[in-house]
């Protein structure tokens with residue numbers, strides 16, 4: 001009986017205390033309400049920004065044509081903007097009829113200029129008579145930042161029209177890191193394009209990573225990489241990792257596989273720093 005009475009008393013206390021708290025909570029808004037004037041009625045103008053005014057840039061006649069503020073890296077005439085990645089000597093790939101073709105004998109070439117953040121347009125073509133399969137069928141690459149003679153961040157170039165390989169190594173992939181969202185490849189023999197937005201990684205003074213690299217890629221006008229966060233520099237074997245750099249050239253890969261060489265044309269870049 002005693003325990004029953006105790007239980008009833010405890011329950012009654014709980015109800016009373018809880019009720020008091022509830023009453024306080026109900027009363028609180030009246031005592032805590034700020035004595036300020038009601039906000040003015042929002043106007044459309046409150047959310048309008050009028051500066052800074054974006055500078056005027058004349059677009060190209062077609063989307064693939066360079067806009068007025070682009071740096072022309074290859075317009076079909078010469079390789080003045082390019083050097084050998086190995087020894088910085090003049091680039092010795094083949095320029096014929098406005099087209100740049102890989103010369104496997106001399107290896108990779110890279111831009112003389114170094115870049116941080118940019119927008120890049122580049123067109124490439126797998127030869128119509130391509131042979132081989134997998135990674136040995138039209139392999140090249142655009143290293144979005146060439147951080148050493150054989151290191152950097154590779155956007156893969158490959159015949160992926162009808163060519164099975166690992167999907168994080170097909171055209172439109174960040175090699176061994178990302179699978180393109182779709183496969184918009186044209187047939188070998190047809191020109192294809194990449195439009196890239198590259199956001200370079202930022203490093204702390206001690207070399208540790210502050211913010212990773214991001215890339216957005218349109219492949220033949222179709223989104224295949226959507227602000228993809230990179231894991232680091234491309235690795236053929238092993239996991240990607242970052243290494244501190246500030247600015248870096250853009251590199252074109254002479255892969256050296258036995259298939260016919262790849263061609264490029266109409267290469268331009270807009271710095272976004």
Ligand code: MG
Pocket residue numbers: 139140141154156157253255
């Ligand atoms: Mg490659």
